[in-house]
Structure formats: C-alpha cells, structure tokens
Amino acid sequence: MNPSIIDALSKCQIGLETILGSWQNLVEIESYTHHPKAVAKLCGFVENKLNDLGVTTQVHHFENAGPLLIGHYGSGPISDGIILAGHMDTVFEDDFIKSNPFRVEDDQVYGPGVLDMKGGLNLIFYIIQILKALNYTKPIKIILSGDEENGHLHSDQNLLIEQESRGYKLAFNLETGLIDNKITIARKGRLACRVATKGLAVHAGANLEDGINAIHEMAYKILKIQDLNQKYDNVTFSVGKIKGGTVPNAVPDYAEIDVDIRYEKDHLKQHIVNDLNDIISVNHVSGATSEVFFDNEFPPFEDRYNQKAFEFIRNISAKNGLGEIAPVKLGGSSDASFISRAGIPCLCSMGVKGQWNHSNREYALASSAAERLVLIVDSILEAEKVESFL
Numbered sequence: 001m002n003p004s005i006i007d008a009l010s011k012c013q014i015g016l017e018t019i020l021g022s023w024q025n026l027v028e029i030e031s032y033t034h035h036p037k038a039v040a041k042l043c044g045f046v047e048n049k050l051n052d053l054g055v056t057t058q059v060h061h062f063e064n065a066g067p068l069l070i071g072h073y074g075s076g077p078i079s080d081g082i083i084l085a086g087h088m089d090t091v092f093e094d095d096f097i098k099s100n101p102f103r104v105e106d107d108q109v110y111g112p113g114v115l116d117m118k119g120g121l122n123l124i125f126y127i128i129q130i131l132k133a134l135n136y137t138k139p140i141k142i143i144l145s146g147d148e149e150n151g152h153l154h155s156d157q158n159l160l161i162e163q164e165s166r167g168y169k170l171a172f173n174l175e176t177g178l179i180d181n182k183i184t185i186a187r188k189g190r191l192a193c194r195v196a197t198k199g200l201a202v203h204a205g206a207n208l209e210d211g212i213n214a215i216h217e218m219a220y221k222i223l224k225i226q227d228l229n230q231k232y233d234n235v236t237f238s239v240g241k242i243k244g245g246t247v248p249n250a251v252p253d254y255a256e257i258d259v260d261i262r263y264e265k266d267h268l269k270q271h272i273v274n275d276l277n278d279i280i281s282v283n284h285v286s287g288a289t290s291e292v293f294f295d296n297e298f299p300p301f302e303d304r305y306n307q308k309a310f311e312f313i314r315n316i317s318a319k320n321g322l323g324e325i326a327p328v329k330l331g332g333s334s335d336a337s338f339i340s341r342a343g344i345p346c347l348c349s350m351g352v353k354g355q356w357n358h359s360n361r362e363y364a365l366a367s368s369a370a371e372r373l374v375l376i377v378d379s380i381l382e383a384e385k386v387e388s389f390l
C-alpha cells in the first residue's frame with residue numbers, strides 16, 4: 001500500500017473504530033427517500049462534518065425531495081478536479097432501524113442503508129481528511145443527492161448533477177461496492193411507464209354484451225409488451241404491477257399496469273417509446289381505449305468514457321495489493337448516469353463492499369472501508385500524473 005497514505009491514516013488517527021463511529025451516526029439518522037425532512041436532517045449532519053474539514057458547501061432545497069449537497073475542496077482549474085459523488089437517501093422507511101439496528105458482527109456491519117450508501121458517504125469524510133494531511137490542494141467536488149432512490153421524481157437533481165459535473169477530470173461514485181471487488185463501468189437506463197386501458201362498466205350477469213372489459217384489453221397489452229423482450233438485445237420489459245376492476249360481478253371499466261424497462265444505449269429510448277405507442281394505438285376489444293404515460297427515467301450509464309479510467313484503477317488496485325478488479329455492467333441505475341452525461345469518465349460502485357442492499361439482509365464489510373479509502377485516495381494522487389482520462 002502507498003506508504004504516505006498509511007502514514008496519513010495514522011497521523012490523522014483514522015482507525016476502524018473511528019470509521020465505524022461516524023458510520024453509525026450516518027445510519028442512525030434515518031433518511032427514507034420519501035421523507036424529505038429526514039434526508040434534510042442527515043444532510044445537515046454531513047454538511048457540518050464537511051465544513052469542519054474545510055469543505056465549503058452549498059445546499060439546494062426542494063419542497064418534495066431531499067436536498068442536494070454540493071461541496072468544494074481545494075482550488076485551481078476544474079480540469080484537474082475530481083468528483084466524489086453519492087446519495088444521502090435510503091429505501092428504508094422511518095423506524096426500520098428499530099428492527100435492524102446498527103451493529104457489527106465479525107466483519108459484517110448491519111443497519112438500514114449501511115451499504116447503500118452510508119458506508120460510501122462515510123468514506124468521503126476520511127478521503128478529504130487524508131488528502132488534507134497530504135497537502136493535496138487540487139479541486140475536489142462533492143455531489144450528494146437527496147432523492148436518488150426515487151429516481152429524482154420530485155426534483156431536477158438529475159440535471160443539476162450533470163451541470164455540476166461538467167469540466168471535471170474524473171469522478172468516483174461511492175455507491176454500493178460489490179462483494180466480488182468488481183467496479184461498475186456501465187449501467188442500464190431505466191424507463192418507468194404506466195399503461196391504462198378504459199372500457200365500460202356494466203353488470204356482468206345482466207348485460208355482459210353491453211360492457212367493454214378493460215382487463216380483457218389489458219391482457220392483450222401485457223402479452224404484446226412482454227413480447228418486446230424478444231425484439232432487442234439487452235433491453236428488458238417487465239410488467240411489474242397491475243390493478244383494475246372493482247368486484248367480480250361488474251365488467252371493469254379501468255385497468256392499469258406499471259412496466260419497468262431497462263436499456264443499455266441512450267439512442268434506443270426513442271425506439272422503445274415508439275413501440276409502446278404502437279401497442280396502445282391498436283385495441284383488440286371493441287370500444288376499448290388505451291393510454292401510455294412515461295413516469296420517470298434514468299438514462300443509461302454508458303461505458304464509452306470509462307475504459308481508460310478503469311484500466312487506471314485496476315493498476316492502482318494491483319499496486320496497493322487490493323486484489324484484481326474486473327469491470328462490470330449492471331442492470332440497476334445510479335447517479336453515475338448523469339455524471340457520464342456531462343462527458344466525464346466515472347467509476348461507480350466505489351463505496352464499501354457488501355451484499356443484499358435494499359433488503360433487511362443488507363450488510364457491508366467493515367474491513368472494506370480501509371481498502372476503499374486507500375484505493376480512492378491513491379487514485380486521486382496518481383490521477384495528477386494523467387493528462388486526461390478521455
């Protein structure tokens with residue numbers, strides 16, 4: 001391992017106990033994505049910690065979404081600057097911690113959001129502290145969203161992340177680290193869509209022929225949508241939720257489905273939208289009508305800017321004895337999509353390693369915190385020698 005980083009760790013007295021202490025603080029301030037005030041409380045805690053470290057901060061508030069925190073450290077041209085990104089919200093509802101408290105069992109750390117991504121959030125404090133101890137002065141920008149887990153549904157943080165990222169040299173997204181040590185260089189985009197069918201309600205026994213069955217129509221729609229899975233490579237369609245009808249003896253006049261669509265390349269989105277419009281334009285049940293709504297979207301995190309950055313970090317990992325790193329493309333979304341949209345090379349899943357995020361089995365490996373600290377800090381130091389990652 002880079003001896004100057006090890007020196008800085010001991011000089012700053014950063015040991016596992018210290019790391020676990022602030023990690024516990026972060027987990028114990030629950031920050032459910034649909035509870036903006038809770039996320040704001042955590043944001044206040046993070047902001048204070050960063051200010052204490054000499055990071056200047058700016059917080060964007062939103063009425064129905066957790067805040068977006070932007071932090072600046074160092075100075076100089078941003079073309080030399082590094083982005084540390086992540087999110088402060090979790091998928092866990094308030095008080096979930098009562099049944100799943102923060103605790104450490106052997107090397108496994110538990111608690112809501114411990115892995116996704118309070119563990120990564122926690123690393124940012126120590127990365128800054130070590131860089132400071134090493135007299136690193138180039139710009140570091142911290143971008144922490146407050147509504148990533150709901151896809152920025154009630155804010156424009158996606159656009160702000162893209163805007164804030166422009167012009168920087170390299171970004172690390174400290175999302176959920178993978179247990180197999182892989183680093184994410186691409187993620188599928190996600191498009192959420194809702195299809196509604198409308199018919200005419202009548203008594204199912206007395207005058208069935210006069211009714212128009214919206215569920216019957218929806219059955220055709222579902223098959224057509226599921227069939228789209230055969231049409232493209234690496235585009236998936238999944239009808240994940242359905243509702244419709246009132247009682248068994250009435251012909252239903254309304255049905256609705258939610259569809260989850262994942263795609264690898266940005267340009268495919270328009271084809272997908274066209275396909276769904278085609279499907280709703282043809283109705284099989286006489287008199288039925290249909291509509292499609294596109295609710296929210298996470299664009300794909302494409303790998304086109306990330307090859308050089310990946311080779312770079314693979315070497316840093318080997319040099320520090322942190323194991324072989326392989327690249328991976330994932331189905332799940334992250335804010336790396338918006339950083340990448342700004343044309344910035346970005347490595348994702350850089351946070352602490354663990355498994356089963358978004359479930360009550362979620363855990364992180366305590367020992368991976370120090371590994372990732374060394375990996376990220378040494379990457380930042382070595383990046384000074386690289387003219388450009390593009």
Ligand SMILES: [Zn+2]
Pocket residue numbers: 087116117175176
């Ligand atoms: Zn996450």
